[in-house]
């Protein structure tokens with residue numbers, strides 16, 4: 001598996017740790033009398049197959065809690081059917097949760113009325129689907145301007161803003177083309193530009209690149225990283241692709257059977273898997289490309305602090321291997337002029353071999369054994385960074401409004417999921433809401449337009 005994990009920087013400023021989304025005890029159960037499942041400890045504890053057999057219900061999301069912090073790329077990863085899409089759709093109630101709490105900037109999402117919900121989806125937390133659902137008879141520029149149009153922004157202003165985002169995603173000169181005159185990757189860029197143009201606080205991406213061929217996909221991932229780095233927007237990104245998760249995520253929530261089995265930075269997930277399932281999941285990841293030197297360093301001797309190559313605590317083990325191989329001596333891990341520790345051949349090999357401890361544990365150990373107070377402070381700080389692991393990467397964007405529109409419609413029509421449903425698969429409206437255009441719920445772009 002080839003990986004290029006971008007160097008991460010923690011967000012700065014007082015609001016860096018303020019959650020945008022706060023989720024607690026969230027359940028989504030599909031099926032008859034779904035509400036009884038979370039309320040009954042015995043039913044709630046049943047494995048998926050047994051639950052289905054006994055109640056006819058599927059618990060797609062089971063007692064999930066997490067915060068999405070401002071400015072981070074929060075990746076929801078898991079195999080097909082693990083509950084990723086359901087979870088993310090619950091955030092804006094495109095799927096109605098069965099139990100639990102969801103807040104955006106402290107506001108209770110479950111208490112929102114229809115108008116407030118519409119406002120939430122259009123302006124605050126917009127969804128970008130796998131198929132961006134471009135309007136075939138409109139030009140690139142008008143497709144990008146479309147989200148602004150449904151926000152009621154005047155023609156001149158929306159075209160000006162749209163033009164700005166067309167440039168931003170690298171489509172300058174293609175403004176007058178129609179979607180049929182674009183490649184798959186270029187179409188994705190139009191969708192991304194449209195999302196960005198409406199300027200939401202959070203962008204929710206549902207496997208936006210999974211239909212692209214590998215090269216275009218990599219291109220688009222880099223585009224997202226670049227845009228995030230430039231604009232620092234909060235993003236929630238669903239993927240079933242581990243390398244995509246490691247590349248894009250500041251933190252990753254790994255899902256299995258509706259639960260989050262581990263939530264952590266890529267380094268924490270790869271370096272310290274929570275259980276055998278996660279360990280198996282990350283087995284083939286090239287650890288040296290994900291782990292940083294903070295997980296490999298040891299305390300420096302007095303002699304070592306004085307010389308040798310210098311690396312930042314965020315440098316990857318792979319970068320350190322290069323530095324150590326080039327100079328033949330241990331490399332110092334430096335933070336604002338202080339030597340936090342050193343990495344040598346043995347420590348670096350330990351990471352590659354998977355025998356080195358988790359980053360947080362390691363930083364803690366160094367904090368305890370460090371040679372002076374300053375070093376202790378620095379190591380503790382390092383641990384903080386490793387744990388927080390948020391980044392300045394990535395992008396801004398918004399939901400394609402025409403993607404949001406049909407889902408809006410579907411969600412509005414949606415029945416209360418706690419009400420009896422005829423079968424395991426719940427009401428058609430729920431399915432539409434659940435999967436949006438990318439899953440074929442509302443596929444026609446004209447339909448989308450009408451819906452607005």
Ligand SMILES: Nc1ncnc2c1ncn2[C@@H]1O[C@H](COP(=O)(O)OP(=O)(O)OP(=O)(O)O)[C@@H](O)[C@H]1O
Pocket residue numbers: 030031058059060078079080081082083084085086087240424425426427430431434
């Ligand atoms: N409308 C529905 N009615 C009944 N069960 C559903 C419904 N939607 C989803 N499910 C079930 O909920 C579980 C989680 O589905 P979900 O689509 O959230 O998974 P996912 O991880 O996003 O999968 P994929 O990667 O294949 O999109 C699955 O078992 C699925 O069959």
